[in-house]
Amino acid sequence: MQHLWDIRSPKDNMKTRLIFIFAFLLAATLANAQITIKGVVKDQKGETLPGANVYLKDTFDGANSSLDGSFSFETEETGDQILVVSFVGFKTLEKAINVSGQEVVVDVTLQEIINKIDGVTISAGAYEASDIKKVTVLKPLDIVSTASAAGDIMGAINTLPGTATVGESGRLFVRGGEGYETKVFIDGMEVRNAFGATAPNVPTRGRFSPFLFKGTVFSTGAYSAEYGQALSSALVLNSNDLPTQTQGDISIMSVGGDLAHTKKWEKASISAKIQYTDLRPYQDLVRQNFDWQQAPKGMVGEIVFRQKLTTNGLLKVYANADISDFIIRQPNISRGGEKDTIGVDNTYYYLNATYKDILNDKWTFKGGVSATSNQVDLGFNQSRIDDIEKGYHGKATLTWDASERVSVNMGGEYFHKNFSRTIQDDTNFSIDFSEGIAATYIESDYFASNKFVFRTGLRFETNTLLNRSWISPRIGAAYKISEKGQFSLGYGKFTQSAQNEYSLVNRSLLPETATHYILNYQYINNDRVFRIEAYKKQYNNLVKFDDPNDFTRENYTNDGFGEANGVDFFWRDNRTFKNTDYWISYSYVDSERDYQNFNGVASPGFISKHNFSWVIKHFINPIRTQVGATYTYASSRPFHNLNLEGFHNDGTPDFHDLSLNAAVLIKQNIILYMSSSNVFGRDNIFGYEYADAPNQDGFYERQAIRQGAKRFIFVGLFITLTKDGQENQLRNL
């Protein structure tokens, strides 16, 4: 090097000389012999990994591994270097190597990252509809497009296994449980009275529009310690985040109409909606079995507010006001068929505010408050009873991503409830009670590998009315036996305070309890889902009484008990037939209990041993129409035939229903929707009411509990108007 310096450099021109040196050095580097670095990328099991990115740190030298996992690239770097290997789903590996000679051979093994979201999941009991998770049984849209649902979330959920068809109720009866055993949550917060107020044997609907929610978790048992006060089931509805655009919506329906407007800013949005329904015109047109003195009518107002407070922090506020009433005349078999007049006036308010934020890599916060106020004024002939239920719920949850393998969910919540009943007569007798429940919960998931996860949880509840506490354990586990198939199991103890009308009389009634055991196998393969689940459920402390008209404290005890054992089956296929999606649910349940005024252990009247539903949706491209059908079958339900010996000694006919629907996309922003339940007009019978006393021949007269009409037909036109959405964008061109 020295001689070059001497030859080329005029002594007085230092600058030129330096540049020269540099150019020379650069040239020298470029002229350096290239060294090949090669090897094979494998995972822990020794399988080769194609597509991994292999490179020398701080250089551009690298390559992707080929289909056989091998890589090879050339570099001019020498000496100690760091080889980086990165690949999705694996931990990035940095390996010190010495680059010298002609060729360096490095074989690397990557460690799999535990995938807590899309890997092994505890699926026992849970049906999830979500856009975010890849492994789901339902998509959010399914809720609106199921034929038998008629736009009701509960109707769509009722096509899933584990649920029973109880046509005169409309509520969710899960795995041998009664309607009240299912509890609804919006964004983790309690919703009281999620179903509209109704009269006996008049079916109700869920209050909330399916369009409010982006996802749903329907748990038929053994659900998380985060949720309590539900014996059978938790239905967790997750509301939409920020909307995409400012828009207006108009719906014109056969039963009413609504107007909505959404205004979106960059970090916030507000939506308001007003809905008016009146079934009168429809009922004048279509013959009804029920004798309506005044058809159900109602007004619903909704406000939805969203605000992004930090990068990941989202504040959600939802308010709902719902005022409805109807008057119905029902024949009374004990009075020779003379009709009772039953009027229901309902004023309902619900407020839900939640905030969720990712604090840092490890911690996520979720908290909120909800308030429900539900006033039902029930008129029965000349008498009137006013019930007011008020509920408040506050909750804070922290999720701690403790390590790669462990995540912990913990929090506390407080429920307050006040229930009052006023009998509107000369005395204006009024009675009320309050109950507070404080709960803390902690649950941790341990991922032993990407194949095995184990969950343990504890829920600790203190009831202020009873001044007592309960600990409810939860256990869950899942094991992946193959890429697509997994077993999971769930166990948990659940408590739920006695129903209002019982607690009102006897305030020392203990919570009812249920213990769930679930074993589940699930196989998901490219748009096909198969699930089979066996369960055992034991009920204890169920409220028991002798005479339903005896309002003395001693009449009500916790001596009831029961059990439900069954198997649920689910199959969904979105692949075999083009543009066609169908699912089949079948549930078998064997359930018996001794509760309320039962005189012995018997299968309750809401139980059908066999429940079957088949849902199909087919999209016809040329006419942009989705057609759907739902067939529902429920086997005979037991009832107490007073003319026969024994108890719950007779059965109703089987239930069959075929519902059809069609949704036509008339234009991008106009949808026409039509549906009809029970197209064949089958006269389904849900049970019988017997006269209090036998007639002259010693025979108890009876009347059947039937559907309100042969079928329910719905037609709706839904229009979306965007102003500064797409039209604006077209103008920009």
Added chain:
Amino acid sequence: MKKVTLLIGLLIAGFSLNAQGQAAYIKAMTKGLETMGTAQSEEDLIKAAGHFERIAVKVTDQWHPAYYAALNYINASFNAETLETKDTYTAKAQTFIDQALKLAPNDSEVIALEGFNYMAQLAADPNNRGQSMSPKAMMTFGKAVSINPNNPRAVALMAQMQFGTAQFFGSPTDQPCDNAKKTIPMFDAEKKGEGFAPTWGKSMAEQLIGQCNN
């Protein structure tokens, strides 16, 4: 004198080192664009994406490497077989788009690419994602077009979306077709081989125009 010499020397050395880095960057980018130009299969596209990914890891003050890494992942998603793989690629693309957006938050090209990624996610599962993703994609293209109405990629991608929608609803395709045709002179006006600004997309526009003429 000695001090001055040393100072000058250091300055020059510094400049030269930077120039060397610059040269290596240019070389690497050029090579990447060449690889990308010939990439057809999913494997080739992933290789090209990997190449830009390596540049993006080292050169963190330029948005082009991240842009091209994302573009190749998006293109790979269209060639991938399963929904799971498609989603892996589009998720990966999004991370690079986010990186590019940090450096160039109001660049029409980067925003158009984000819209293209939404389009890819939509195409992976149109039945379930159509409703939620198509307004999202349209909004994003609209934003890109409003920032630079002469970005032929933004206009062409938007026309593509509009054409698909119009075709589905059986409504006239005149407007998207006109928009697609407008992009050809915009594409032709772009200087190829100068700098690393995106120039792709002409064949996509031509294909769409071909469909329009059918």
